[in-house]
Amino acid sequence: MTEAHRRLKQPEFTRSQLLAVVRELLVRDGTHAVTLEAVAQRARVTKGGLQHHFRSKQALLDALSDQLFEEFQQSYETAYSQEADTPGRHARAYLRTCFDSGSGCNQVETQRAIGLLALSSPQCRERWHATMQTALQADGNDPRTADLLLACRMAGDGFWFSQMLGTFTLDDAQRERILNLLLELCDGATP
Template sequence: MTEAHRRQKQPELIRSQLLMVVRDILVQDGPHAVTLDAVSRRANVTKGGLQHHFRSKQALLQALCDQLFEEFQANLALAFEHEPAGPGRHARAYIRTCFDTHHHLNQVETQRAIGLLALTLPEARERWHQTMQTELAADGETPGAADRLLVCRMAADGFWFSQMLGVYALDDSHRARILALLLQLCSQKED
């Protein structure tokens, strides 16, 4: 009996490791470089072993998208729980999630993977669109307040993308001031 037959099977761990390899290839070499052969080679698994978990390149990319999206949703829910009630609560939680530089979702490599997936997979763009529509609905119906909160959300998106691309070199103090300003704008009373 081979060593592989004696090892304890850990399918979730293997799936997670395979998705990490997919993310690395996607970010380092681009979407075109994500192939079953490249993933199996870099992960040091057989192509058949890879296909046991993911049947195609599309399945690999979709699974990575699902994983990152679920992590984002969990972080957003956690930020919402810690945000005090009041005007702009949903927007403040979203902004805090975008500015949370300690979470791995906001590490440059992961940000780039999210960006590339959104550019590559139409279903990823649609999923983000639907999620943001739900989020915006939670910001209220007063046009002035809803517009102000949307501007704050868009500023947080801009911060997130600028960090991903390395556009602005912001130290912790400067980043904290920008975050405080956006949160203050979100907390203003309804117009």
């Protein structure tokens, strides 16, 4: 009897382990490195065991995309719930999510996985686009206000991508000052 047959069956743990391996392979070597064989071998499961949970490479990548999207949404919802119910609330919560270094979705490896999936998966891009379009609707109808809040969000994205790519080295104090500057811009954008 093989080790796989003697192992206690824990489907949620196995799925989680498989997705962690996919994330690691994706970040380390790119989407081409994510194969059923590589994931199964690294996770120490049979290819059939892997396919019991995920039928294809695309199913693996889609499940990882779902997981990363949910992590981001949870961080965003936490930030949103802590913001005062005033104009610009959505943009401020988005910025806090982008700058939250304690958040799982802002760990460099996770940022890179999200970036790689967004670049390689039209479905992933569309999901992020639809979510952001919905969030922008909360900024109101005044073009100046909406444009300034969008510019603040785009600055948050730029910060996020610069951290992912290692473009700028910021200490905690500088990171906090930049976040506060953007939050002030959000507050100044609203009437």
